[in-house]
Amino acid sequence: MSCPKNEPITDFQSVCPGLFYATPARDGILSRIRIPGGIINSQQGRAIAEFAERFGEGYVHVTNRANLQIRKIQGITPEVLTTLQKVGLAATLTEVDHLRNIMASPTAGIDLLELIDTRPLVRELDAYICGHPELKGLSPKFSVGFDGGGAVSICEQKSEIGFWAIALKNNIYFQLILGDATNILLKPEECLSVVVAIAQVYLDNVDQTLTRKLRLKHLLQDKGVEWYLQQAERYLPFSLLKRLKSTLDKSINPKKYHHLGVHPQRQAGLSYIGIILPLGHLSSKQLHSLTKLAENYGSGSLRLTPWQNLLISDIPNSSIPHVKDEIERLGLDYRANQIQGSLVACTGKTGCTSSATDTKKQALDLADYLKKHISLDVPVKIHFSGCPKSCADHGKSDITLLGTLIEKDETFVEGYHIYVGDKEHPFGRELYTNVSIAKVPQQILQMLEVYQIKRTEGFGSFGKFTNRYTIAKLRQLFHEEGQ
Numbered sequence: 001m002s003c004p005k006n007e008p009i010t011d012f013q014s015v016c017p018g019l020f021y022a023t024p025a026r027d028g029i030l031s032r033i034r035i036p037g038g039i040i041n042s043q044q045g046r047a048i049a050e051f052a053e054r055f056g057e058g059y060v061h062v063t064n065r066a067n068l069q070i071r072k073i074q075g076i077t078p079e080v081l082t083t084l085q086k087v088g089l090a091a092t093l094t095e096v097d098h099l100r101n102i103m104a105s106p107t108a109g110i111d112l113l114e115l116i117d118t119r120p121l122v123r124e125l126d127a128y129i130c131g132h133p134e135l136k137g138l139s140p141k142f143s144v145g146f147d148g149g150g151a152v153s154i155c156e157q158k159s160e161i162g163f164w165a166i167a168l169k170n171n172i173y174f175q176l177i178l179g180d181a182t183n184i185l186l187k188p189e190e191c192l193s194v195v196v197a198i199a200q201v202y203l204d205n206v207d208q209t210l211t212r213k214l215r216l217k218h219l220l221q222d223k224g225v226e227w228y229l230q231q232a233e234r235y236l237p238f239s240l241l242k243r244l245k246s247t248l249d250k251s252i253n254p255k256k257y258h259h260l261g262v263h264p265q266r267q268a269g270l271s272y273i274g275i276i277l278p279l280g281h282l283s284s285k286q287l288h289s290l291t292k293l294a295e296n297y298g299s300g301s302l303r304l305t306p307w308q309n310l311l312i313s314d315i316p317n318s319s320i321p322h323v324k325d326e327i328e329r330l331g332l333d334y335r336a337n338q339i340q341g342s343l344v345a346c347t348g349k350t351g352c353t354s355s356a357t358d359t360k361k362q363a364l365d366l367a368d369y370l371k372k373h374i375s376l377d378v379p380v381k382i383h384f385s386g387c388p389k390s391c392a393d394h395g396k397s398d399i400t401l402l403g404t405l406i407e408k409d410e411t412f413v414e415g416y417h418i419y420v421g422d423k424e425h426p427f428g429r430e431l432y433t434n435v436s437i438a439k440v441p442q443q444i445l446q447m448l449e450v451y452q453i454k455r456t457e458g459f460g461s462f463g464k465f466t467n468r469y470t471i472a473k474l475r476q477l478f479h480e481e482g483q
């Protein structure tokens with residue numbers, strides 16, 4: 001598709017629909033830049049920072065698929081987009097740029113414990129996508145994730161197709177995660193052909209004329225996984241169904257938030273440092289500075305995480321103290337026990353009409369309040385969601401706050417239902433309902449204080465601690481011991 005030269009783009013969807021997946025949002029045009037595997041080099045970092053300064057409001061957001069969003073975009077010309085395309089940002093084939101980012105562990109290739117470096121697989125799949133315009137028929141939610149089996153796992157970050165590395169009898173395989181099918185083993189070199197076959201079955205069976213395409217997961221629910229695998233086999237030189245019958249004796253045990261702070265790499269003498277970006281927010285000035293820091297002390301790359309933070313890798317151990325000072329000078333933090341490091345919130349009512357509450361602002365206010373009143377020695381993941389759709393995080397949280405409007409004296413005030421742990425409901429178990437926003441900080445503080453006292457008895461994470469009690473007992477504990 002060609003774009004008119006030198007004129008600002010106003011209708012993104014019809015003029016250049018593929019180059020960036022730009023869509024109107026409540027607060028203006030929203031542009032999403034796919035970053036396969038979440039890794040950007042310093043040239044790309046600078047280009048994004050300049051783009052956000054010139055056409056946005058001087059900041060970017062790292063999303064929960066480790067790509068980037070720039071909000072309130074104005075006045076872009078096609079030439080600017082082409083320039084960004086030249087530095088490897090956005091697909092070279094515009095038709096497929098709407099597809100979801102390919103996700104991989106942000107520590108791929110540097111993780112001390114990983115079984116396999118997934119970066120080559122990400123590159124291979126991205127190159128395939130960018131070379132096949134027929135894939136434009138896939139649903140925008142079509143998503144693939146690769147987990148290399150390391151300490152920083154993305155297994156809990158949902159993708160429609162997942163590949164999780166597993167070691168069996170001295171060989172490394174990937175466990176294919178597709179709907180309910182989780183016990184199919186693939187050799188690493190088979191993964192791409194399986195994605196291609198799954199995509200082909202989707203294209204064969206979904207009406208391409210629909211504007212709102214059926215999701216792969218719904219097609220799987222509708223037809224059944226066995227049917228789907230049978231269809232995929234028509235495009236493969238091996239059987240998936242035969243492998244479905246095998247059993248696996250190892251289960252994945254994902255760890256969380258092992259990426260913040262300083263960690264040794266598999267490369268001797270080098271470390272990476274995980275930096276907290278409050279709710280994924282990064283000003284263009286900070287992005288410029290972090291890019292420079294990565295160039296001066298690391299290999300120049302920044303690794304975005306699906307937990308909306310970022311890593312600088314390949315830093316000689318002797319330079320770590322200096323890098324830590326520089327990070328603090330930028331107003332950022334790297335300590336894993338900071339509430340902001342494990343805080344998640346969806347866009348909220350400023351950017352989404354479905355939201356009952358101003359999630360982002362209220363989440364940051366809560367983090368500020370807790371920082372002043374409690375010092376945590378383990379991360380506690382707190383998730384704010386403006387509605388049950390839970391866009392910001394489909395994984396498990398220790399505490400989830402679900403936005404609601406509470407009627408009070410014939411008006412409505414913003415508030416939250418509070419869920420804890422990971423049992424029953426997708427959000428956990430409902431602990432309190434209709435807590436007005438004014439009371440939320442104190443309520444959460446009380447819960448964390450009780451946990452701090454009790455966790456000396458060896459309860460592990462906050463979520464696991466709450467899982468051990470009935471809701472009635474939890475209410476009693478938080479009420480009595482929090483007095």
Ligand code: SF4
Pocket residue numbers: 346347348352353354355356385386387388389390391392
């Ligand atoms: S979770 Fe709901 S309120 Fe939040 S961004 Fe998604 S749709 Fe909007």
